[in-house]
Amino acid sequence: MVFHSLRVVVAAAKFNLIITLRFFSGTAIALRLFAPIMTLGSAWVLYNQIYRGALTPEFGTLDYLSFITIGNAFYVFVFAAAFVVGRVMFWERATGTIEATFMTPMNRLAYMAGIMVAAAINSLIDFAAVFIIGILFGFHATSFNVLLFLASMFLTALALFGVGLIVNAVTLTLRDRTTTANTLMILFLVFSGLVCPIELMPQWAQTISKALPLTYGLKVMRASLLGTATFDLVYELATLSVIGAIYICVGALTLKLIERNLKKRALFSVF
Amino acid sequence: MRGYSSAVEARELSRDYISARRNRFVGRKRTTVVKALDNVSFEIQEGELFGLLGPNGAGKTTTVKILCTLLEPTGGHAFVKGYDVVKEAKHVRSIVNMVAGGERMLYYRLTGRENLTYFADLYDVPRKEVSSRVNKLLELVGLSERGNDEVEKYSKGMKQRLQICRGLINDPEVLFLDEPTLGLDVNIAKDIRRFIREEIVREQGKTVLLTTHYMYEAEEMCDRVGFLNNGRLVAVGQPEELKRKTPSGFSVELMVIRLTDDAFEGLKLLKNVTKVIATEYVGETEGEKIDRLIINVESDKAVPAVLDYMSAKHCRVVSVNLRGPTLEDLFMFYTGET
Numbered sequence: 032m033v034f035h036s037l038r039v040v041v042a043a044a045k046f047n048l049i050i051t052l053r054f055f056s057g058t059a060i061a062l063r064l065f066a067p068i069m070t071l072g073s074a075w076v077l078y079n080q081i082y083r084g085a086l087t088p089e090f091g092t093l094d095y096l097s098f099i100t101i102g103n104a105f106y107v108f109v110f111a112a113a114f115v116v117g118r119v120m121f122w123e124r125a126t127g128t129i130e131a132t133f134m135t136p137m138n139r140l141a142y143m144a145g146i147m148v149a150a151a152i153n154s155l156i157d158f159a160a161v162f163i164i165g166i167l168f169g170f171h172a173t174s175f176n177v178l179l180f181l182a183s184m185f186l187t188a189l190a191l192f193g194v195g196l197i198v199n200a201v202t203l204t205l206r207d208r209t210t211t212a213n214t215l216m217i218l219f220l221v222f223s224g225l226v227c228p229i230e231l232m233p234q235w236a237q238t239i240s241k242a243l244p245l246t247y248g249l250k251v252m253r254a255s256l257l258g259t260a261t262f263d264l265v266y267e268l269a270t271l272s273v274i275g276a277i278y279i280c281v282g283a284l285t286l287k288l289i290e291r292n293l294k295k296r297a298l299f300s301v302f
Numbered sequence: 303m304r305g306y307s308s309a310v311e312a313r314e315l316s317r318d319y320i321s322a323r324r325n326r327f328v329g330r331k332r333t334t335v336v337k338a339l340d341n342v343s344f345e346i347q348e349g350e351l352f353g354l355l356g357p358n359g360a361g362k363t364t365t366v367k368i369l370c371t372l373l374e375p376t377g378g379h380a381f382v383k384g385y386d387v388v389k390e391a392k393h394v395r396s397i398v399n400m401v402a403g404g405e406r407m408l409y410y411r412l413t414g415r416e417n418l419t420y421f422a423d424l425y426d427v428p429r430k431e432v433s434s435r436v437n438k439l440l441e442l443v444g445l446s447e448r449g450n451d452e453v454e455k456y457s458k459g460m461k462q463r464l465q466i467c468r469g470l471i472n473d474p475e476v477l478f479l480d481e482p483t484l485g486l487d488v489n490i491a492k493d494i495r496r497f498i499r500e501e502i503v504r505e506q507g508k509t510v511l512l513t514t515h516y517m518y519e520a521e522e523m524c525d526r527v528g529f530l531n532n533g534r535l536v537a538v539g540q541p542e543e544l545k546r547k548t549p550s551g552f553s554v555e556l557m558v559i560r561l562t563d564d565a566f567e568g569l570k571l572l573k574n575v576t577k578v579i580a581t582e583y584v585g586e587t588e589g590e591k592i593d594r595l596i597i598n599v600e601s602d603k604a605v606p607a608v609l610d611y612m613s614a615k616h617c618r619v620v621s622v623n624l625r626g627p628t629l630e631d632l633f634m635f636y637t638g639e640t
Contacts (some may be wrong), residue, residue, distance in 0.1 A: 035426040037474045038423050038426065039423065039424060041423075042420055042423035046409070046412060046416060049412065049416065050412065053411060053452075054411065054523045093385075105614040126406065126409075126410075127405060127407060128406060128407060128409060130367075130372055130400075130405070130407060131407035131408070131421070131468065132424065133372070134370055134371065134372060134395060134398075134399070134400060135395060135421065135424040135425050135472075136392050136395040136424075136425065136426070137424045137425075137426075144322075144422075147578065176631065193520070205435030291374075294371075294372065294373055294374045295374050297317075297319055297367075297373055299367075299372050299373070
């Protein structure tokens, strides 16, 4: 049972990476670099030309480009972890492979985990690219706490995996992945403190941000690279772990319910 | 393994499809219930090739999807090797597989070999056996040389053959074949039929449920058949047994030139003619179209009267073929389809 699940994780990751690598091209890489260049370029213009380098103390740093570079890198990671998983069933249904795949006795969570592993590995290119482009715009890491860095990545990835499982239900119900993904990405972008500290937001917005795992992961990652540990790090990591566990439990239940619903409503092959 | 009497058993299986539609953007939804399966019961014995026949929309695919755990019934129960397909779906999944004609069910960006290896992993096929099993299956369907090509480069027939390999990758005890030769070239379809009959059923002893609306396919392959019509199982048995029981008598197949509506209608009134069940345009000769008629008659003595009548109506009969009932006749008899 456990060995089969591990085998499914490896197989799903391996074959999804094969598909990605087989159709890898220079154009695809160029397109993937375009978004971070534009985002960080816009941030550079805003920070240097409009706000003239002025930051409030809530940022925890005077280096906005480093602040936004880390946020942007995490954003790329979120996309891979949460939204690639979130559209798995939609994609399988669109390509006509969902019945063949879900007819097997594999563990569904293991399958989703394998897809996320592939997506996360694939996203490392974008993740690294954001930091490299960030350096060109002025990113400067004042410290590098490897343990904190990896902990933030790992725990956030786990929590986002749970989010992705829930997103599957939304994409399948709405029969749309683009609108769903864009809406949720905006939610994460605005409320997780990617572009500005959540302390600057209204109280109601801060309440939303507390429910998003990215908020905590981002704080830990910024602390690992910028040394801005002005908060209780243990509390942040513990909260991230608890939220992650809740999201995974809800996600696993949602996945079970989606499959049941597809079987009940005869929607496995309907697209 | 628990005890069971049949490899596959359906007990009063029902399935409703509910569609809801709103007339305008707002307002109450109107729901329509379509009974795709209505109290269907049948059994398939170990090592048997059972054909489920019926016109489009009869409920064949619905039955297959319930049996391979992709769809839940709204009523009744189904068992595969004694396992309940709803309550023990995971057990069922490990011992069955399904191949559907006209469906994709393969990853086009992976090679044939990668597809099979991937599904072998998902089915937890013993690691030591994966490579040899993949090679053997590719060889069986004649795809060994193209196994390392991406599936998107395959022809339709090659994709279908690879689908059959996918269907056999977990060495299933029960195999569901839903229109496996749909849209394939005659030669490829013939190869696939031979492969299913000789290799999968005779050599490997697997239980197979085949759905098709090609009657010659069912006649050539099946040990027993069941006719589904409007979600109801209207007859089950061995083809020969059903032919004996069915009062369709003899059939006269006529190829006719210059068939008129008047002549066609008049045929039905002739003595000893029980049914004129089909008329279709089948081709042209000397610039005139040829129609095909299948006329059910009570005895072969009615044939001269039919020919005299056609002559009197100035219809030129190109060929006459007298034959006993076929599965096609049974299909028409039980489903009312032409």
